[in-house]
Amino acid sequence: MPASLSTLKSQAVRCILFDLGDTLWTARTKDHRRPFEEQSAQQTLAILQESISPDALSALTVSTFMPRFAKAMKVQNTQAKRAHPYLEPDPIRMIQQALLDLDLPWQDAAVCERIYEAYRPVMPETRILFDGVLATLGELKRRGYMLGVVTNRAYGGPKFMEGMRELGLLNFFDPDVVAISADLGIRKPNPDIYMYALSKLGVAAQETAMVGDTLNADIMASKKLQMYAVWKPSPWLRARAEFDALSRYAASHPADTGGQIGHTAQANVEPASPMVTNEDILAFALARNERQHDPFYRPDAIVEQASDLLEVFGPIT
Numbered sequence: 001m002p003a004s005l006s007t008l009k010s011q012a013v014r015c016i017l018f019d020l021g022d023t024l025w026t027a028r029t030k031d032h033r034r035p036f037e038e039q040s041a042q043q044t045l046a047i048l049q050e051s052i053s054p055d056a057l058s059a060l061t062v063s064t065f066m067p068r069f070a071k072a073m074k075v076q077n078t079q080a081k082r083a084h085p086y087l088e089p090d091p092i093r094m095i096q097q098a099l100l101d102l103d104l105p106w107q108d109a110a111v112c113e114r115i116y117e118a119y120r121p122v123m124p125e126t127r128i129l130f131d132g133v134l135a136t137l138g139e140l141k142r143r144g145y146m147l148g149v150v151t152n153r154a155y156g157g158p159k160f161m162e163g164m165r166e167l168g169l170l171n172f173f174d175p176d177v178v179a180i181s182a183d184l185g186i187r188k189p190n191p192d193i194y195m196y197a198l199s200k201l202g203v204a205a206q207e208t209a210m211v212g213d214t215l216n217a218d219i220m221a222s223k224k225l226q227m228y229a230v231w232k233p234s235p236w237l238r239a240r241a242e243f244d245a246l247s248r249y250a251a252s253h254p255a256d257t258g259g260q261i262g263h264t265a266q267a268n269v270e271p272a273s274p275m276v277t278n279e280d281i282l283a284f285a286l287a288r289n290e291r292q293h294d295p296f297y298r299p300d301a302i303v304e305q306a307s308d309l310l311e312v313f314g315p316i317t
Helices: 030-049 061-082 093-102 109-118 133-142 155-166 191-203 214-224 235-252 262-266 276-289 306-312
Strands: 015-018 026-027 127-129 148-153 178-180 208-212 228-231
Touching: 015 191, 030 061, 030 109, 061 093, 093 109, 133 148, 133 306, 148 191, 155 178, 178 191, 191 208, 191 214, 208 214, 214 228, 214 276, 235 276
Parallel strands: 015 148, 015 208, 148 178, 208 228
Antiparallel strands: 026 127
């Protein structure tokens, strides 16, 4: 059930923007993604073999290259976002630097572009919609809401839109109102990416709601634009908040729990059956971000699943 933290003036909201990752879809399991990741690593090594001597690559196999390259890219991505949080990192430069970090020779942009495409996620093989997403989007559209997307993505363009179509999302979102950071060069919480979507939809921020899983990029950014902000905490955050509650309970009730909760108990936490309220999860997230007293980080409503949105947004009158 959604927990409303302030009253929604439903007659004022006529447009709803959505984040994608951990909001409308989630990544498939590691086991499911592994064949794709291995294929991407194999393609990358084949590309590098065209410009790097066999001796330089002799120690690299798919199994050794894959985790090292992924770690190097993660480091580059983190550093780029910290340096310029409002800009989408340049993937070609990140790949160039990541390869250097692996002690491989400098590669030109054309080679790195091919590597970039080798790692492009293939949908729906790597993504799966949460339960009820398509039905909820259909009902919101039937109730009269305009729908759009504002998302931080490392990949965009026609291939990304084709993946959206395969997942059934383009039945509800016009490609022209899908704002993707990879295409625009700017990323949430940059207000300009929101304004881009709003200008395409022809609506004011005050007439719009944003639904997303990130307190900084989705909630704070949209509230500063005077949008109605709906938080859908990710399943992993719900699981961590629940485990934190269990750990605190164990510390204060040693006779009931044996004094501690081990790794086995942590692994068995079921995010689908939360033992904490939405407000507890918010308090946990705010404490982690040290934003307990920042009003812009407090959503106007919290939902657990897509269908809960139908209790927040009634028919437009």
